[in-house]
Amino acid sequence: MGRAEERRARQRGGHRAAPRRRRSAPTAGATGSAGAPAGAPAGGKPAKSFIRRLFTWKKILGTLFGMCLLVILAFIGLYLYVDIPAGNAAAQLQSNIYKYSDGTMLARTGDLNRESVDLSEVPKDVQHTFVAAENKSFYHDAGVDLKGTARGVLNTLMGRGTQGGSTITQQYVKNYYLDQNQTVSRKLNELVISLKLDRQKSKDYILAGYINTSYYGRGAYGIQAAAQAYYHKDAKDLKVQEGAYLAALLQAPNQYDWALATDTGKKLAQARWNYVLDNMVKQNWLDAGKRQAMTFPVPKAPKAAPGMKGQTGYLVDAANVQLEKQLVAQGKANTLGDAEALVRKGGWTITLNIDKKKQRQLEQAVSEQLIGKLDAKKRSVDGNVQPGAVSVDPTTGKVLAMYGGPDYFKHFTNNATRRDYQPASTFKPVILAAALADGATTQDGQPITASTVYDGTSGRQVVGSKVGFGPPNEDKQDYGPITVQTAMNKSVNSVFAQMGVDVGMSKVMDVAGKLGMDTKGMEAVPAQTLGSMGASPLEMAGIYATLDNHGKKVTPTIIKSADHKDSSITLPDPIGDEVIPRTAADTVTSVLTGVVDDGTASKSVADNPARDGQQVAGKTGTSDNNKSAWFTGYTPGLVTSVGLFGEDAKTHAQVPMTGATGLVAPSGGPGRVAGGSYPAKIWAAYTFGAMGDVSKFDLDTTQGAAVQPTYTPTPSSQPTPSSKPSHSPSGKPSTSTSPSHTPTHSPTQSPTQSPTQTPTQTPTQTPTGTITDNPLDPGGGQNFGQNAGQ
CATH class of the missing domain: 1.10.3810.10 (Biosynthetic peptidoglycan transglycosylase-like)
Incomplete structure (x- = not known):
């Protein structure tokens, strides 16, 4: 039947729609016995695959429905099974027991501070x-x-x-x-x-x-x-x-x-x-x-809990904070708030790494060297001086002693762990460590070592910085061409500001983080070379302990063990991997012995009669406006960081400590509390009594001198931006760079490589352009860090 006849037939039958066309007939070779495609059933429909037969929509929907039904039934069962229990918040509260490292009792807490109200x-x-x-x-x-x-x-x-x-x-x-x-x-x-x-x-x-x-x-x-x-x-x-x-x-x-x-x-x-x-x-x-x-309602100062008098409260709080962080890190608490509640609920036996004898020695050193000299009735500034200190074993990471303040009842904030004050020049070794670890060079391509010569002119603008920055040296003293070793001894700001830019401030802050400083949120800007960030004695002790431990990361830990009947805590190893090369760490240590023997800490530490030949490395620090003063130093087996902080006794604002204990400046006015004064004295009194046998540093270094070099570059005239030091080694320091006193003792560390060559590198140049705006220094960099450096 043709298409025309077919159409007429449909019209006669009342059908208007055209029939569905058949598919083209398959070739003879592709048909089965009944003419259907090969592999298809006789009816002509293609066979369903095994996967399609297994996962049909009906089966999937049925499975989901069944699972939902099971969940609902399980929840109904759980709902019927679980009753509202009796309240247990008060019943579960127990005492916490805190012990010294030798197992003797430090404190017992657990009195519940709760009063319910309607x-x-x-x-x-x-x-x-x-x-x-x-x-x-x-x-x-x-x-x-x-x-x-x-x-x-x-x-x-x-x-x-x-x-x-x-x-x-x-x-x-x-x-x-x-x-x-x-x-x-x-x-x-x-x-x-x-x-x-x-x-x-x-x-x-x-x-x-x-x-x-x-x-x-x-x-x-x-x-x-x-x-x-x-x-x-x-x-x-x-x-x-x-x-x-x-x-x-x-x-x-x-x-x-x-x-x-x-x-x-x-x-x-x-x-x-x-x-x-x-x-x-x-x-x-x-x-x-x-x-x-409405304005924010600043809370009142906290009151200490019973039994927390003296240093006890500081030690207990520090242990609690570390335990709480571990509970969160190990998934045993959702937040630090939950972790704190778990610890406060009690039932813990916490053994600290605190050595009872060393703790007593540290407290005695602070009392004799500082507290006994403060008289707030005579001088109001004396009431604003807050000491803090931490002592760490660099081989184990154990916090052996901690001084948190005059009394937990009188000053709630732990001065050993607070990080709201500038570490000042105690940050300079970090800059040198970054330079040595990275193999950095000066602007003119000279490798940075302890013998590298820089321009030590006060207030000179750093070269290569995107912002204008020219920090003054202490008392605005000019040094001219000066070696890195002498610059560390003298704590010369202008040298380390330039070195930070030479290395790259991002690299400096990266190394600071690796060594143990909390650098979150810190800007990598030249101003950080002055130690203008915040840091705590605990933090600085960890950084220097890593240097003392030949570059292997040391994370100070106050907890030795923490046991609970319902929970076990595994404490991480305080000693980590190498974060900077050993040669870099050991070279910094070598250089820092010069600070003690011929630099800003020599009077209080090097000349101390109790030293008895002990090798010491360390660095002083005095912040802007004398609001903080530091000495962080170490022997091969003991690292201690001491900080003094100016804090208004009433408002708790940061204030200068100038004139405390009746100090008088050479000019006759109030004298500054420098890092080389009371912090270094406390350090020496404690360390030389607690260190044990006299020991020597085991250093792997071919860079730098351990003490003041036997020569200092002496220019014939004030250097110009393009001039080089016009001198040869003289064998005698020049007047401008010689130590403030002649050491009466033998050097504690001989140079592993005596300088024999004449320095040839050009002191870093002074930029010829105008000073650009420094967002951290409204004064264009000229006043930032005034009186800081020691």
Whole structure:
């Protein structure tokens, strides 16, 4: 039948649509016996593959439905099986026991600082601060955050750590009925108990329980204890802005505590405080106009807990901080706040690395060399001097002694671990270490070694910097051409500013981080060569311990062991891999012996009669405006960093220490507290009594001299930018670069390679262009670091 006939036939039959066309017939060789394609069934339809027959839509949907049904049934079973347990928060609290390294008792803590109050005693707007901070949907949710809980369970199963997101009800259940352990079973129990609690108890009951059982830091459990700890008032008298700060604390009690927080921590605390109040405005719980008028309520100074008198509180706090960090690192706590709560809950036996004898010797050295000379009644500045010190074994990383301040009851902040003061010139060895480790050269291609000659003119502008920077030397003294060794001995700012740029400040800060300095957020700018960042005695002791340990990383650790009946903690090895080559580390050590024998520490350390021939390496530091003074030094077996910090006794602001103990400058005015004075004296009094047998450094170095070189470049006239030192070794230091005194003792370290050649390199040039703006120095670099250097 042709197409025309076929069409007419369809029209007669009432069909308007054309029939579906058949596919072209296969070739004869591709058909089966019935004319169907080869491999196809007789009906002509292609055969389904095994995978398609196995995974049909019906089977997939059926499987998913079955799995969902099983999960629902399992949850119903869990819901029926799990009951709301009796509260255990108070019952589980025990004492913590702290011991010296020899096992003798240091302290026992555990008195619970908690006082529950009825919700009616807490102002309504203060109640709202906690809801605004943690769970805005609290008043109308079912007590759980299914999405957040599922995410937490999944992260725990996959080993990704943990995260927040729980409701107030869930957090209360965790605090009061369960524990802080991050396990799947605990999270599921938390979910079920929260659902049941929300059905059986009122929202006010749950909120009251939450704010009365949460940990706020400073040893305070509950809002009443927190109100007393931070604002010295009862909870009923709290203002809304004070309540907002307490609510903000719950996210990170230790980090946000104003007395302990770093600058970053304070910014985060204020940001959280703003977040709480802004949420209250959005929820119509706070008038927007009143919100705008509110200022941040700075908390009161903390009060020490009973039994923490003297140095004990500092040691216990330092041990707790290290333990809390390990709990987070090992996944046993979600946040530092949770970790702190776990530690405060008690049941720990913590043995410290603190050597009882060395601890006593350090305390005695500070008392005899400094505290006994301070008289705040006679001189107000004496009341502003805060000492801190840390002593470390460089071969093991053990913190053997720590001095945190005059008394934990009188000064809560631990001066040994605070890092808000500049380390000043104690940072210079890091610059040299970076140069030696990287094989850096000067601007004219000369390798940087202890014998390299630089221009030591005070205030000279560094070459190669994108910003203008020309720091003055101490007392604006000009040195002219000077070797790196002498520049380290004399702590010449202009030399190390140029060296930092020669090496590359990014490389300098990278090496600083490898050695143990916390460089997060630090800018790699020339101003850092003056040690203008913040650092703690603990941090500087670790850096110098790494140098003493021939470049192998030393992370000071105060904890020897930490045991708990419900948890085991494995402490990391304090001794790590080599972070800079041994020759670089040993060369820095060699150079630093010159600071002691012929430099800024010679009077207090080298000439000390108790030295008895002991080899010593170290560096002094005196910060801008004399707000801090340092000496960090070491023998082959003991590293100690001593810092003095000027802190206003009332406002806690940083202030100069000039004139303390009645020091008088040569001009007749108040004298500066330099790193070579009391810090070095404390160091020497402690070290020479605690070091044991006299020892020698085992150094692998072919660079540099261990003491003042036998010559110093002496120009015939003031050098010009293109001039070279016009001299030959004279065998005698020039007047401008000779030590301030002639050593009366033999050098403690002979040069491994005596300089025999005439220095030929050109002192680094002074730029011919104009001074550019330095964002760190509004004065164009001329006044930055004034009086800093020693």
